[in-house]
Amino acid sequence: MIWKIKRFLNVGSEKRLKEAVKVINDYAMKIIRKRETSSNSDHQDLLSRFIWCDDVKFESRDLNKKRKFLRDIIVSFVLAGKDSTSTALTWFFWVISANPNCITRIYTELTQLPQIRSGVFSYEDLKNLNYLHAAISESLRLFPPVPINSRLTVNDDVLPDGTHVKAGWFADYSAYAIGRTESVWGPDCKEFKPDRWLDKDGVFQPLDQFRFPVFHAGPRICLGKEMGYMQMKSIAASVIYGFEVEAVNGGGDVEKMKNPPYILSLTLKMKGGLPIRLKRRR
Template identity: 45%
Template sequence: MEISSASSLLLLISFLCSAFFLFFKQHSPRSAPANLAALKSYPVVGNLPHLVKNSHRILEWTTDLIPTSPTGTVTVAPFVFTANPANVEHVSKVRFANYPKSEPIILAIRDCLGRGVATTNGEEWRLQRKAASHEFGTRSLRTFIHEKVCHELLARLVPLLTRASRSDEVIDLQDVLERFAFDNTCSLAFDEDTMCLGGEGGEEGKRFFHAFEEATRLCVERAKQPFPLVWRIKKWLHVGSERRLQEAMEIVHGFVDRCMRSRGDRPSSGQDLLSRFTADGANSDEFVHDNLISFVLAGRDTTPAALTWFFWILSSRPHVSVKIREETKQIRTRQPEENGGKLAFTMEELREINYLHAAISESLRLYPPVPMVPRDCLEEDELPDGHRMRRGWILMYNAYAMGRREAIWGSDCREFRPERWLDEEGVFQPKSSSVFPVFHTGPRTCLGKDMAYIQMKVVAASILERFDMAVYAIVTFKCDRM
């Protein structure tokens, strides 16, 4: 099963772009610290050959390396990989200002995402984060999100899966969920129906979807260049992948600009992010434009990837599906069926679905959509476990490896066991974000966490209530009506 494109963006940029650049950027030829002993260091190039050799499997390679260290941290200069919760807490909260987002990453994706909250640091980031978090923290937005998810689910996703079930069709579930998430995310962002999952018309929305996908892929290709100068020259010459990236971004920017211009000319609920960001005129057009694009990228990619892994896990664990159905059935009995059929779950019902919440969290623990997070080190520092960080190095905390550490989750850490998230009464108990950094931690904690859980619980509960799914290939599924 493929890692999501947002995850690929982070991993490929960090290793194939920054490794070369940062290694030769070191300010002095001082001897390597003791914690480099686990890997052979070569003359002049140091640990760089290890990074190049394993660039195609960085996640698996570093996850295998980390257990060789008693502290859960391994240095492969100029990178430090950690699965130590104390280190995650340190870089994400205690020394937050010393560990900003990686500048090489920001430069590589800025043409796509602009100067939104996802591509800024320092005071610029703080101001944008404050404005965005105010809107994401409102109860009315969560209600609006729930309404949009339920509408898209009942109007498009369930009918699509029903047709597939009746015709005995095998479907690519990840593609279906990506289109569902894109439609839903655009509804939340612009109050626009892009109709990527079906519907009459929708040509503009589908062009937007494909252009967004193309732009993300081309940013990954841009990041594969060993030196930023390569893609910058191609951009200046307007050739090859840089020309295609610019063409894709013209479609993306054009769609967002059109939505912004037409906001006052068409009816709107006033609850979408565009309406919220422009309500009092306090935010600049650039702020609104760039943060809407960042929101679409986050909503389009991570949630469908998480749900795909979730259904893949459940396909080999029917007893978990049975428990989820038993739980949702009990909750359903408290509400009468309307219009002769079962509707999507209400917000009140979602709050009572503890086992499903635990199962989704357990899936995220083992298969986080963004498995590694890079942070630059501005000034030399010592991590809580004793590892040294030099100025200009990159620390990467590995959420994928953390989910597989016995020191954190116990001897059964590689098993899928939702019960680890429940108390004796079966009520969901959240974990510290330092040991479960799937939605990040500290000031950069994901603003869309609540939204993501609402989407995942509505979709998962509604699909499992109606269908059985069997894995036919890596990401293709067959739906059978229950």
């Protein structure tokens, strides 16, 4: 009730929220206008593709409606893609800080790439980093950025295992719990072992998305999964290639892994953040 009254009167936190939403929406609109005025369809990015695609695909030919639709796409991509990847990288650096062998293997993999241009890695380079991909996946398994996901049932239904759900019920699952379940990941499920993702030739083996629902699974699986991996690999590779990274509190050693310093919110934040020391390698 209280927030409804505040919203109606436009005061306090509701007023601040409205102002904050306006800042974000204006920012997104500025990006759209800039793209619209740039010359035609030579932009290959996602937003330009939406802008220049046939208007019929939108429910209405109304330009303002189309702009609002595009604005919501931008905002959802920024929101979905920012905290998720930054949370994932925070835990990743925390875990590897206490696993020097893992850092050495990532660094060796980087130095073995055919051509490194001053610590900047191309798309092709990043695709070939199997061990890094495995280490990031292993860290995501233990520290999924979206630890709990919920669905609200619209109608009465029966789940495949025979469970009855009523309209209005919530159905939740925890990717955090699944990642630490012995029957799913084996007796060493609480240990950080990137090798579990690699075959005997060191090639990354993707696993069943329902066993690893960190990006959700099924038809509504994360649209930015591949992009997210590329962003995380690109940052991890550049940092590890250029610097020795040391977590000030020692990172995720065996003891701390038993009771990790997380704060449960929409994303799995690290309590107190991650203070680190960086030392240039060269």
